[in-house]
Amino acid sequence: MPPALVIVAAMFLTAAAHISFAQSGAGEHRAAAGSGEVIGHSVEGRPITVERVGSGPIDVVIVGGIHGAYEANSIILARRFLEYYRANPRALPEEFTLHVIDNMNPDGVHRVTGGTPIEEFDFRSADTVPGRFNARWVDLNRNWDGDWQPTSYWGNREVDAGSAPFSEPETRTVRDYVERIDPAVSVFYQSAAFGLWYSGAEDGWEPARRLAEVYHRASGYRLPEPDDGSGDSGGPVDYEITGSADDYFYEIGHPNLTVELTNHYDIDWDRNLAGLSALLEEIRE
Ligand SMILES: [Zn+2]
Numbered sequence: 001m002p003p004a005l006v007i008v009a010a011m012f013l014t015a016a017a018h019i020s021f022a023q024s025g026a027g028e029h030r031a032a033a034g035s036g037e038v039i040g041h042s043v044e045g046r047p048i049t050v051e052r053v054g055s056g057p058i059d060v061v062i063v064g065g066i067h068g069a070y071e072a073n074s075i076i077l078a079r080r081f082l083e084y085y086r087a088n089p090r091a092l093p094e095e096f097t098l099h100v101i102d103n104m105n106p107d108g109v110h111r112v113t114g115g116t117p118i119e120e121f122d123f124r125s126a127d128t129v130p131g132r133f134n135a136r137w138v139d140l141n142r143n144w145d146g147d148w149q150p151t152s153y154w155g156n157r158e159v160d161a162g163s164a165p166f167s168e169p170e171t172r173t174v175r176d177y178v179e180r181i182d183p184a185v186s187v188f189y190q191s192a193a194f195g196l197w198y199s200g201a202e203d204g205w206e207p208a209r210r211l212a213e214v215y216h217r218a219s220g221y222r223l224p225e226p227d228d229g230s231g232d233s234g235g236p237v238d239y240e241i242t243g244s245a246d247d248y249f250y251e252i253g254h255p256n257l258t259v260e261l262t263n264h265y266d267i268d269w270d271r272n273l274a275g276l277s278a279l280l281e282e283i284r285e
Contacts, residue, residue, distance in 0.1 A: 068108020069131025146247025
């Protein structure tokens with residue numbers, strides 16, 4: 001090919017690349033007010049976003065806020081991880097990309113805060129229980145397709161699990177993202193049972209149990225023993241939970257941890273930085 005034609009072809013390819021980039025930018029990668037890539041929307045149309053730090057080949061997904069304003073500290077903790085690793089890039093081993101979905105339930109947060117930024121809102125003085133559920137009053141940790149039941153419980157209180165597994169857009173959004181990224185582990189932060197769950201805990205599923213033990217040893221969060229036949233759920237609460245994220249992830253063979261913070265307000269920063277750091281060290285080996 002004569003040199004002039006090569007140049008023309010290269011220019012054409014460059015232009016085509018720009019066009020396809022612009023088109024994808026208008027769709028899936030639309031940014032939400034400077035807070036990451038939009039991966040889905042809540043029932044009321046609020047964006048659910050992911051922000052990333054690091055660029056290594058091993059993916060880890062962190063999710064906060066499945067129970068909205070009731071567990072707002074899990075959202076603040078997820079954001080703190082982002083801020084910390086952005087400010088201290090050497091603290092994140094270069095093998096990793098961390099994907100942070102800080103708030104899975106923005107409608108539940110908005111129901112309580114009315115739109116006041118989370119960092120400015122006084123959660124201790126508010127009734128945050130209504131903010132546990134999404135806009136349709138569904139408990140998003142009862143809506144996954146893992147032992148899903150139409151009637152589900154939060155303690156001895158009946159809660160709405162949705163009209164079907166994955167009936168809620170928030171649940172579908174996070175499921176789709178985790179399955180698309182296929183991370184080495186996902187960690188969901190919740191509060192406040194001071195303990196760890198993992199996918200397959202009822203069977204002591206080794207790929208997730210090993211990771212839970214590493215987090216447990218570094219953080220000091222309680223790690224219940226595998227089910228001994230006593231009917232214990234294998235988790236830090238003593239009633240059966242249906243349709244939870246960890247049940248679903250066990251069914252698809254994905255190692256998932258749920259970390260339950262100590263209370264509904266503090267982020268237990270030292271515990272969780274130690275826990276996540278140890279987890280990353282374990283995975284990179
Ligand atoms: Zn919760």
